[in-house]
Amino acid sequence: MRMEVIAVGTELLLGQIANTNAQWISRELAHYGANIYHHSVVGDNLTRVVESFEQAKQRSDVVIVTGGLGPTEDDLTREAACEVLQDELIEHEPTMNKIAHFYKKNDHQMTENNRKQSHVLKKAKVLENSEGMAPGQIVEANDATFIFLPGVPAEMKSLMNDFVFTYLTEKYQLETKIKSEMLRFIGIGESTLEEKLKDLIAQQTNPTIAPLAGEGDVAIRLTASGKHPERKIANMKTSILERVGHYYFGSDSITIEEAVQDLLVQKSLTIGSAESLTGGKFIERVIRLTGASSICQGGLVAYTPDAKQRVIQVPEEIITRHGTISSECAEEMAIQAQKLLHVDISISFTGVAGPSSSEGHEPGLVYIGIKANDAPAEVIQCYFDGSRDKIRQRTVTKGFELLFHKLNL
Amino acid sequence: MRMEVIAVGTELLLGQIANTNAQWISRELAHYGANIYHHSVVGDNLTRVVESFEQAKQRSDVVIVTGGLGPTEDDLTREAACEVLQDELIEHEPTMNKIAHFYKKNDHQMTENNRKQSHVLKKAKVLENSEGMAPGQIVEANDATFIFLPGVPAEMKSLMNDFVFTYLTEKYQLETKIKSEMLRFIGIGESTLEEKLKDLIAQQTNPTIAPLAGEGDVAIRLTASGKHPERKIANMKTSILERVGHYYFGSDSITIEEAVQDLLVQKSLTIGSAESLTGGKFIERVIRLTGASSICQGGLVAYTPDAKQRVIQVPEEIITRHGTISSECAEEMAIQAQKLLHVDISISFTGVAGPSSSEGHEPGLVYIGIKANDAPAEVIQCYFDGSRDKIRQRTVTKGFELLFHKLNL
Numbered sequence: 001m002r003m004e005v006i007a008v009g010t011e012l013l014l015g016q017i018a019n020t021n022a023q024w025i026s027r028e029l030a031h032y033g034a035n036i037y038h039h040s041v042v043g044d045n046l047t048r049v050v051e052s053f054e055q056a057k058q059r060s061d062v063v064i065v066t067g068g069l070g071p072t073e074d075d076l077t078r079e080a081a082c083e084v085l086q087d088e089l090i091e092h093e094p095t096m097n098k099i100a101h102f103y104k105k106n107d108h109q110m111t112e113n114n115r116k117q118s119h120v121l122k123k124a125k126v127l128e129n130s131e132g133m134a135p136g137q138i139v140e141a142n143d144a145t146f147i148f149l150p151g152v153p154a155e156m157k158s159l160m161n162d163f164v165f166t167y168l169t170e171k172y173q174l175e176t177k178i179k180s181e182m183l184r185f186i187g188i189g190e191s192t193l194e195e196k197l198k199d200l201i202a203q204q205t206n207p208t209i210a211p212l213a214g215e216g217d218v219a220i221r222l223t224a225s226g227k228h229p230e231r232k233i234a235n236m237k238t239s240i241l242e243r244v245g246h247y248y249f250g251s252d253s254i255t256i257e258e259a260v261q262d263l264l265v266q267k268s269l270t271i272g273s274a275e276s277l278t279g280g281k282f283i284e285r286v287i288r289l290t291g292a293s294s295i296c297q298g299g300l301v302a303y304t305p306d307a308k309q310r311v312i313q314v315p316e317e318i319i320t321r322h323g324t325i326s327s328e329c330a331e332e333m334a335i336q337a338q339k340l341l342h343v344d345i346s347i348s349f350t351g352v353a354g355p356s357s358s359e360g361h362e363p364g365l366v367y368i369g370i371k372a373n374d375a376p377a378e379v380i381q382c383y384f385d386g387s388r389d390k391i392r393q394r395t396v397t398k399g400f401e402l403l404f405h406k407l408n409l
Numbered sequence: 410m411r412m413e414v415i416a417v418g419t420e421l422l423l424g425q426i427a428n429t430n431a432q433w434i435s436r437e438l439a440h441y442g443a444n445i446y447h448h449s450v451v452g453d454n455l456t457r458v459v460e461s462f463e464q465a466k467q468r469s470d471v472v473i474v475t476g477g478l479g480p481t482e483d484d485l486t487r488e489a490a491c492e493v494l495q496d497e498l499i500e501h502e503p504t505m506n507k508i509a510h511f512y513k514k515n516d517h518q519m520t521e522n523n524r525k526q527s528h529v530l531k532k533a534k535v536l537e538n539s540e541g542m543a544p545g546q547i548v549e550a551n552d553a554t555f556i557f558l559p560g561v562p563a564e565m566k567s568l569m570n571d572f573v574f575t576y577l578t579e580k581y582q583l584e585t586k587i588k589s590e591m592l593r594f595i596g597i598g599e600s601t602l603e604e605k606l607k608d609l610i611a612q613q614t615n616p617t618i619a620p621l622a623g624e625g626d627v628a629i630r631l632t633a634s635g636k637h638p639e640r641k642i643a644n645m646k647t648s649i650l651e652r653v654g655h656y657y658f659g660s661d662s663i664t665i666e667e668a669v670q671d672l673l674v675q676k677s678l679t680i681g682s683a684e685s686l687t688g689g690k691f692i693e694r695v696i697r698l699t700g701a702s703s704i705c706q707g708g709l710v711a712y713t714p715d716a717k718q719r720v721i722q723v724p725e726e727i728i729t730r731h732g733t734i735s736s737e738c739a740e741e742m743a744i745q746a747q748k749l750l751h752v753d754i755s756i757s758f759t760g761v762a763g764p765s766s767s768e769g770h771e772p773g774l775v776y777i778g779i780k781a782n783d784a785p786a787e788v789i790q791c792y793f794d795g796s797r798d799k800i801r802q803r804t805v806t807k808g809f810e811l812l813f814h815k816l817n818l
Contacts (some may be wrong), residue, residue: 013445015436018427022450027424036422037457041431041448048446272716279696280689283710287688290764290797292712298720299710301692307681307707310751342719355699388699 001172003029004038004060006052008068008077009151012041021066021156028160032174033225044068049080057084057144062168067151069134071113077148078119085141089119092126095135102133124148127163131155138167145171179229180207183237185247186217186256186401193218196243200236207236216397217249217256249404256400257285263407264295264345271403272341273299274312274333274348276324277366282349282396297341302333312336323359325350327367327379334369334377345372345406347399353388363388366395370402410581412438413447413469415461417477417486418560421450430475430565437569441583442634453483462493466553471577476560478543480522486557487528494550498528501535504544511542533557536572540564547576554580588638589616592646594656595626595665595810602627605652609645616645625806626658626665658813665809666694672816673704673754680812681750682708683721683742683757685733686775691758691805706750711742721745732768734759736776736788743778743786754781754815756808762797772797775804779811 005022012019022039029036037060042052049068056063068077078089095118103110117134120126127136129150136159137148147164149156168174185193190213194201197220201209207224220240224232241248249259264271273283283299286292302308305324309316314324314332322328333348347370354363364384371377380402384394414431421428431448438445446469451461458477465472477486491497504527512519526543529535536545538559545568546557556573558565577583594602599622603610606629610618616633629649633641650657658668673680682692692708695701711717714733718725723733723741731737742757756779763772773793780786789811793803 012432013435013448014439015432015434018429018432019448020427023421023424023427025424026422030423037452037454038461039422039428039448039450043446045446052447273710275689277696278693279701280684280691280693280708280710282689284687284689284693287686287710287712288798288801292688296712298712298716299689300720301682301689301696301708301710303696303702303705303707307750311707311709311749340720341716389697392697 001035001062002060003034003036003062003064004040004056005036006056006063006065007039007041007151008044008049008065009041010043010045010074012067013043021151021153024153024157025064025066025160028165029168031178031180032165032169033178034168034172034174044074044076046076046080049076050083053080053084053146057141057146060144062145062147062172064147064149064164066149066156069117069148069150071111071117071133073113075116078116078121081121081137081139081146081148085121085123085139085146087121087123087139090122091115092118092120092135094128095120095126095133099133127159129155129159130162131158136163138164177229178223178225179233180221180223181233181237182212182252183220183222183240183248184217184250184252184254184256185219185244186249186397187405188218188244188247190218193220193244193247197240200239207232209236209240216394216401246405249408256397256404258289260400260403260407261286261289261291261295263404265291267407269344269407270295270297270342271345271347272297272337272343274337274346274369275299275301276303276308276333276350277353278349278392278396278399279303281392282347282399285396285400297343300337300340308333313340323361325352325359325361325365325367327369327381330367330369330379331377334371334379338371345370345403347403349395349399351382351391351395353391353395355388364391366391366398368395368399368402370406372406410444410471411469412443412445412471412473413449413465414445415465415472415474416448416450416560417453417458417474418450419452419454419483421476422452430560430562433562433566434473434475434569437574438577440587440589441574441578442587443577443581443583453477453485455485455489458485458489459492462489462555466493466550466555469553471554471556471581473556473558473573475558475565478526478557478559480520480526480542482522484525487525487530490530490546490548490555490557494530494532494548494555496530496532496548499531500524501527501529501544503537504529504535504542508542536568538564538568539571540567545572547573586638587632587634588642589630589632590642590646591621591661592629592631592649592657593623593626593659593661593663593665594628594653595658595806596814597627597653597656599627602629602653602656606649609648616641618645618649625803625810655814658817665806665813667698669809669812669816670695670698670700670704672813674700676816678753678816679704679706679751680754680756681706681746681752683746683755683778684708684710685712685717685742685759686762687758687801687805687808688712690801691756691808694805694809706752709746709749717742722749732770734761734768734770734774734776736778736790739776739778739788740786743780743788747780754779754812756812758804758808760791760800760804762800762804764797773800775800775807777804777808777811779815781815 124137132155207222210221280301302311308314337346351366369379533546541564616631619630689710711720717723746755760775778788
């Protein structure tokens with residue numbers, strides 16, 4: 001089964017938006033093993049839209065068209081479809097009622113062009129659009145099946161989810177279902193991870209094993225097809241975690257801060273921070289999560305040496321003797337934060353974000369302190385590459401990594 | 410002059426990435442008034458790449474091709490180009506030297522397939538790639554000019570900037586230069602802004618005036634073409650700012666936090682925050698900026714009532730009597746933060762981010778306090794719609810808006 005995706009809209013050819021609709025449709029259909037051979041974009045011009053539909057009809061079995069179903073003059077998908085599929089437009093009554101009802105409810109005058117959105121091809125199977133006005137349409141012609149969807153991503157996605165995936169899988173018996181799971185690791189480099197799984201990767205067939213480097217973490221995507229893909233994935237996951245389970249913090253869309261939050265909740269522990277170069281970025285990532293109040297008291301952000309004394313109560317002597325970018329300062333920041341915030345675990349960040357040096361240290365030098373319960377504070381020294389933004393992000397991610405491994409014992 | 414953009418790469422048809430190259434090229438060329446009629450994506454399959462080049466040769470004057478110039482077996486753009494343009498490949502010596510040098514420097518063995526990246530069409534004008542290995546190529550055939558560029562966005566962009574824009578503007582006398590400026594406003598709604606500029610918008614021709622709603626701010630894009638577009642924009646900008654200049658905080662890519670930072674620097678003032686629901690997001694957006702140390706001491710993040718007493722020293726009595734989500738608590742937070750952080754201006758945030766209610770208040774209720782120098786603290790009450798994330802973002806943006814208008818007198 002040969003498929004293609006056509007997007008209709010001049011805004012795409014002007015570069016105002018990227019064709020993310022084609023990406024989304026392709027990625028989702030890839031799970032079913034569908035073969036998409038072409039993406040194309042054509043502007044709001046009847047001749048060119050007709051040409052691109054004609055070409056698609058020749059070369060593909062299924063053509064998914066997004067866009068050009070709106071109420072204005074330059075929405076031409078319906079007209080082009082009639083020409084190519086030798087059909088005519090009729091008014092779809094349920095849609096017309098929906099449009100009229102909408103205008104009545106909002107006390108607006110319905111203009112004549114709004115009627116256009118209720119027009120469908122006579123031969124079309126009409127798909128109700130729960131997110132907007134213009135319905136989707138499926139037209140089964142002799143050469144090819146055309147599926148017309150609105151260009152607004154939310155509307156396109158809801159129609160794909162509500163009708164199109166089912167239609168395609170049933171009609172074309174797309175059985176080779178593909179399942180995948182993304183295993184997420186932290187504290188291990190991509191090359192070390194690959195080294196440890198070398199033989200598994202060499203033998204991979206089904207599931208396939210694809211290592212992917214992220215920002216501060218590493219992931220492995222397992223993709224299985226055929227019968228019982230879940231079972232194949234589960235078995236491979238077990239083999240992998242036997243070797244590198246220590247670094248695994250969760251699957252799919254989980255973030256390292258969520259993994260840390262889960263552990264804090266499980267262990268009924270609270271956390272707080274004392275931050276210099278990260279400027280509140282750590283505590284912000286904690287408080288961003290729903291349920292933060294059960295694990296988090298708050299944080300102290302002290303960007304200047306003066307604020308470190310005043311806010312975090314780092315003794316002046318430590319700053320004079322060791323500077324604020326020092327293991328000693330990080331240690332003291334963690335100790336004081338635990339006391340001041342009244343938390344079980346505190347974490348501190350001090351270092352040089354750049355772009356210029358500070359206290360004679362180059363950008364990228366960072367100290368992270370952790371004080372957990374009654375144990376003495378621990379400090380680690382790190383070097384991070386990159387821009388000011390990257391150094392600050394990597395510092396915070398490293399903080400979550402250290403906390404995860406401390407809590408996950 | 411009819412143009413089109415073809416992207417070669419199966420990763421696009423699998424939906425692993427969106428075709429942002431076509432978007433970028435189109436947006437940049439739109440400034441020169443170029444007409445792009447088609448975007449298409451084709452996978453790494455020789456027959457289909459040849460077909461798409463053939464079609465483009467028929468219908469377009471200029472064809473920009475991205476991707477398929479790498480070293481591996483499935484990089485087929487060169488081979489397809491030879492077939493369609495009846496040409497042959499030769500080794501480009503400077504590129505070959507560059508590749509060999511790279512491998513030598515990094516002490517790696519160069520594999521035979523790396524040689525492939527130095528192959529170019531005999532008729533091609535070769536464009537040196539300052540960001541990577543494979544050079545760009547321009548081939549002027551009878552029917553159409555083909556421009557071949559690597560698919561890696563940074564390499565594609567550098568070749569466009571270094572050679573292709575100049576080549577196209579010279580060859581096709583693309584004179585109708587378009588200039589645009591984005592005027593950014595805060596503290597005024599999109600509809601009020603439109604109302605105040607109604608007659609200007611009604612008369613618009615050149616420059617055009619397009620209002621755009623953003624997240625917390627509103628922008629107007631002025632786009633002028635023809636001779637002296639800068640002058641046309643400057644004149645219209647003056648007319649617009651005469652009416653709504655109070656809300657204008659800068660142009661193009663400036664953010665509201667940068668505008669606030671500029672004002673603080675100008676006035677030699679320092680700032681600090683006391684944050685509850687925003688969790689450090691305000692101070693993080695200040696410290697993120699280069700040069701933060703000259704304007705910012707730090708911040709206090711207190712998420713729980715206990716932390717508000719302990720860290721920000723809000724008197725227990727205020728919390729018992731008014732709750733933490735109150736004008737009184739916001740006021741006290743601002744007052745204490747100014748003292749504790751030793752800053753000229755302090756700002757406080759307390760409210761309900763959701764998803765559940767807190768102290769009997771619905772998500773979205775927020776108090777923002779500001780204490781500037783010796784003036785009494787001011788508190789404003791706001792309601793924000795949306796998810797936890799949105800409420801927290803809107804709160805912080807509102808804070809910057811209040812500071813901007815306070816400082817910009």
